[in-house]
Amino acid sequence: MSLVSGPGVAGNTSSLPNEIQLAISAHVSYIQSLDTRRDELEYWLTEHLRMNGLYWGLTSLHLLGRPDALPRHETIAFVLSCQKDSGGFGAASGHDAHLLSTVSAVQILVMVDAIDELDSKGKGSEGGKGGVELVGNYIAALQDRMTGTFRGDEFGEEDTRFIYAGFNALSLLHLLHLVDVPLAVLFIESCANFDGGYGVAPGAESHSGQIFTCLAALTIAGRIDMVNKDKLGRWLSERQVEAGGLNGRPEKLEDVCYSWWVAASLTMIGKLHWIDGDKLAKFILSCQDTENGGIADRAGDMVDVFHTVFGLAGLSLLGWEGLEPVDPVYCMPKKITERVLGTRV
Amino acid sequence: MGKYEGDPAWDDVVPIPQDDGEGALAQIAYADEYAEAMGYLRAIVAAKEHSSRVLDLTVEIISMNPAHYTVWLYRASTIFALDHPIQQEIEWVNEVALDNEKNYQIWHHRQLLIDHLYPSISSDPVALQKLANSEIAFLTLMFNSDSKNYHVWSYRQYLVRKLNLFNASEIKSIEALLKVDVRNNSAWSHRFFIVFSNPEYATPGSAATAYDPGIPDALLDCEIEFSKAAIFEAPQNQSPWNYLRGVLRKGGRPLATQECFASEFAKIESEEEVKSSHALDFLADLWNEEGETEKADKALKLLGDKYDPIRKNYWEWRRKALKAA
Numbered sequence: 245m246s247l248v249s250g251p252g253v254a255g256n257t258s259s260l261p262n263e264i265q266l267a268i269s270a271h272v273s274y275i276q277s278l279d280t281r282r283d284e285l286e287y288w289l290t291e292h293l294r295m296n297g298l299y300w301g302l303t304s305l306h307l308l309g310r311p312d313a314l315p316r317h318e319t320i321a322f323v324l325s326c327q328k329d330s331g332g333f334g335a336a337s338g339h340d341a342h343l344l345s346t347v348s349a350v351q352i353l354v355m356v357d358a359i360d361e362l363d364s365k366g367k368g369s370e371g372g373k374g375g376v377e378l379v380g381n382y383i384a385a386l387q388d389r390m391t392g393t394f395r396g397d398e399f400g401e402e403d404t405r406f407i408y409a410g411f412n413a414l415s416l417l418h419l420l421h422l423v424d425v426p427l428a429v430l431f432i433e434s435c436a437n438f439d440g441g442y443g444v445a446p447g448a449e450s451h452s453g454q455i456f457t458c459l460a461a462l463t464i465a466g467r468i469d470m471v472n473k474d475k476l477g478r479w480l481s482e483r484q485v486e487a488g489g490l491n492g493r494p495e496k497l498e499d500v501c502y503s504w505w506v507a508a509s510l511t512m513i514g515k516l517h518w519i520d521g522d523k524l525a526k527f528i529l530s531c532q533d534t535e536n537g538g539i540a541d542r543a544g545d546m547v548d549v550f551h552t553v554f555g556l557a558g559l560s561l562l563g564w565e566g567l568e569p570v571d572p573v574y575c576m577p578k579k580i581t582e583r584v585l586g587t588r589v
Numbered sequence: 590m591g592k593y594e595g596d597p598a599w600d601d602v603v604p605i606p607q608d609d610g611e612g613a614l615a616q617i618a619y620a621d622e623y624a625e626a627m628g629y630l631r632a633i634v635a636a637k638e639h640s641s642r643v644l645d646l647t648v649e650i651i652s653m654n655p656a657h658y659t660v661w662l663y664r665a666s667t668i669f670a671l672d673h674p675i676q677q678e679i680e681w682v683n684e685v686a687l688d689n690e691k692n693y694q695i696w697h698h699r700q701l702l703i704d705h706l707y708p709s710i711s712s713d714p715v716a717l718q719k720l721a722n723s724e725i726a727f728l729t730l731m732f733n734s735d736s737k738n739y740h741v742w743s744y745r746q747y748l749v750r751k752l753n754l755f756n757a758s759e760i761k762s763i764e765a766l767l768k769v770d771v772r773n774n775s776a777w778s779h780r781f782f783i784v785f786s787n788p789e790y791a792t793p794g795s796a797a798t799a800y801d802p803g804i805p806d807a808l809l810d811c812e813i814e815f816s817k818a819a820i821f822e823a824p825q826n827q828s829p830w831n832y833l834r835g836v837l838r839k840g841g842r843p844l845a846t847q848e849c850f851a852s853e854f855a856k857i858e859s860e861e862e863v864k865s866s867h868a869l870d871f872l873a874d875l876w877n878e879e880g881e882t883e884k885a886d887k888a889l890k891l892l893g894d895k896y897d898p899i900r901k902n903y904w905e906w907r908r909k910a911l912k913a914a
Binding site for chain 2: 290291292338339340342433434436437438439440443444445446447448449450451472477478481482484486488493494495496515517518519520523
């Protein structure tokens, strides 16, 4: 999946109707076209994000109601070709394994219902099983048993994002018991700030993206009860700016990706109605290229697959007609997480 | 012929080509160079070679694609294996960081360098001070172009902890940033961290959201005055309002101690005299704490109707919560 931006430019709507529509078919063709752009340098410079990119593209297609728009067999073959002997996945073939590409790989395999194939054909499989367990062991080994945090890889970069990534993939594989959940929860608790938000580490500035990862990890751990929901909801709802979009921190510009990080966080604490959903939907729609497809961070900028998926996911949270309902914790279609995890409250 | 292919220093290396492309790279000259360099890197990594030519090769690749994570890691391991001078590496990293503000691999790399250097100078106060000075000077340069860069701030907190920089000069440098932009939430957040995590008096493990009896009264007074001065400068700036609330909480002081001050910016008797929605919000909480729910309700209604209608549902919820209590 290419992470090349453009060619579309957001806000490219020649005739703007009173009621702006979501350009579903344009977005589907845009995503499908991405992998054909190998003649552009940016395709190669973003290689370290390719697995994440495939997850973003595939999730977009699922939310758009076109889950089969990418060939399933090739998708599985690509993902499995990126697996290392350790069980972890690299961003592309030949890349070292990393937690972030591993969680994307697991999410992709879950979406195309291929966990059985991972178990029988992945690294570490013997006699038709064992592949899933090896992935679980790889992730579990990244947890620091003293602090509860996860490293992104064996070289030790730590971040609250990685706790979420670890919990996300392990829970989808039904292997959360392999790690020390309460210890990680304590670490997240120590990242709570005086303003009600959460940062990347204890004492670090509150940031909507980090808040999302903390809340999603706590939800998976069944510990969302430890969040001061009123105080956090106040901070999160303050992220909405006059134009309707959301920003990541006070006094920063709005950006479509925060439609997801903020709105999903508000959803997880039951406060999505504290912001103006109509205004947010209008803002997201104004950032799409209705002719060539794709969504950008803001109107006037080039579209890319990252902002496309988080714009669509934000609209889905708002209940936009024609989109599959999204799971606010996993950023995957709800019907898929329900298939795997059962119905959660 | 590629740059490395024709270089005698690389004669012994057979590059390992990328295997998921189909020759598309050949169309762009620049991409050609990148592909060639990556081919040599893959071969070097496979052979676990750590040598000075690896340092040259990684400089070249990073100059073309600084976001490539593995390249940085391999460079760091080579530097440590060769005992390459850390100071020299930091100077090079400075240049790369200034040219690539959004990149975060650089900051992780820098952290690895400092972690590696630290044990060798940890008992030398002069060397530690020198390192702190040069690091802070460089971060100041970074903040000149983006004073809210999250990666740089994260690194700064790492540095403060590592070199124990909970001191007056750190506070001073934050004040300089707030002088330029009083709305810089990152600087406010860092100030809170410096003031309330100082191991000299802060209770170990005290949460940022909790009352800490260890904080000296004079310090609380000073922080309250600091946030108030900033609010006078820009009343509709949420950062110092949040900061003020945070300080009061740390000191276990009620909001009511600031009623006079907050009323300067919002009077519910005359709607025209509201200079700050944050002041109204503050007063609503304060009055609620003091049991004056009618006044609190009026402030919240004003917020939902007039001063912050985009969040009407939130203010209505607050009104309902008042009545339920």
